[in-house]
Each structure stands twice: as C-alpha cells, then as structure tokens.
Amino acid sequence: MKNLLPISLRVNGETHDVLVPPWRTLLEVLREHLGLTGAKRSCQEGQCGTCTVLIDGKAVNSCLYLAVEAQGKDIQTIEGLATGGNLDQIQKSFVQKGGIQCGFCTPGFVLATKSLLNENPNPSEDDIRTAMVGHLCRCTGYVQIIEAIQDAASQLKHESGN
Ligand code: FES
Ligand code: FES
Numbered sequence: 001m002k003n004l005l006p007i008s009l010r011v012n013g014e015t016h017d018v019l020v021p022p023w024r025t026l027l028e029v030l031r032e033h034l035g036l037t038g039a040k041r042s043c044q045e046g047q048c049g050t051c052t053v054l055i056d057g058k059a060v061n062s063c064l065y066l067a068v069e070a071q072g073k074d075i076q077t078i079e080g081l082a083t084g085g086n087l088d089q090i091q092k093s094f095v096q097k098g099g100i101q102c103g104f105c106t107p108g109f110v111l112a113t114k115s116l117l118n119e120n121p122n123p124s125e126d127d128i129r130t131a132m133v134g135h136l137c138r139c140t141g142y143v144q145i146i147e148a149i150q151d152a153a154s155q156l157k158h159e160s161g162n
Contacts, residue, residue, distance in 0.1 A: 007071050011036065012080025018067075026070050027051045027062035030077060038078035038107045049135030052108035053077050059115035061134075078107035081114070089159070090114055090152040099148035101139035108135055113149050121160075123153060 004019040009026075011034060018033045027044075030036045030053070040050035044063045051063040054076040081088040087095070090113050100106045109132065116123055116131040123131070128149050137145060 005068060007068055009034075009067065009070055009075060010073070011075045012077060020067055022066070022068055024067050025063055026053065026065040026067045026075070029067040030062060030075075036077050036079050040104055040107065042104075047134065047136070048105075049108040049112065049132075050105055052111045052135070054111055054115055057115065057118045059112045076111070076114075078110060081110065088114075089155050090117070090148075093152035093155060094145070094148040097148035097151050098144040099140060105135065105137040105139075109137070109145055109149075113152060116149070117153055117156060121153060121157060123149070125150070 003021050005022050006019055008015055008017050016034055020029055027039055027041060030039055039053050039062050042048045042050040046061045046064045051061055052059050053062045055073050081091060090110050094100050094110060112132060112135055120127055128146055
C-alpha cells in the first residue's frame, strides 16, 4: 500500500515490525497495531498526560511523538512494568495510598513517577508537583497521588539501602 513505511519498534524489551503511515503517532501504533492499550488517548494535544510512555527512561506524551521517531529507542509502556505477575513498587504504592480511582490517568502518572525517580530518587514535594505538571486526574484531588509517589520513593530508597 502507498505511504506505508516499515518500522521496527522495541517495546517492553520485544521488537515489533509494523507497516505504518509516516504521520502515525506512537500512541496510535501502540494501541492500534500492537494492542497495548495501557497508554490512553484523551486530549491528543499534550495537555493531559494519559498517553505517557517512557522512551529511554524518560516520560513523553506518545500522542505527540511520531512512531518513526521512536525507532532505535527503548519504549516502555505500563504493560511492561510488572515482572512475573508482581506489580512494580510504584504501582503498589499507588494502590496502597489510594492514588487510583477510575484508573484512567494512572498509567500516565505511574510512568511519569518512574521517569522522575530515574532522575531524582529523592524528590521533594515541590519536585513531585513540578514533574506531574501536565498530568490531569479528575478523581483523586491529587493528594493521594503525591502520597503514593512519596511512598514509592521511600520504599525504593529502602530497597536500595540508601
Ligand atoms: S492524550 Fe497525550 S497528552 Fe493528552
Ligand atoms: S483516577 Fe480517575 S482520572 Fe485519575
């Protein structure tokens, strides 16, 4: 078919070869070609954070990222976070601290937290608030989300012995 490009994406450690139009976003390819629907489609304008994935460990809005640009990079989605059926510590903290209600925003917040803690394992509340700018939640009022992120940071610090 015309206007289709063969691209190869490494998602959660697995390589996927897909044929896509050059203008297709990473969000569309993840959801529609690969069946990974954890990244949610909402504003599609970079305003809400529900489509967040990690590229080389950093949070990006996949609705604004062309799939072709993601070739050769490590893409991580929420589906790749738990290992062997065990939730990642950040996911556990969101559950335990009530940072999840309807859950629509949660994959984005969890991956944004992972990106933050990759760069700054000991964030202040201000650091957390700054890192979560651009992530919207209509249910929780944000307090429990901030508590969940603080809890994840503290548990991970404890695990690493620092
Ligand atoms: S859907 Fe990407 S930021 Fe809202
Ligand atoms: S938990 Fe419902 S939008 Fe955040």
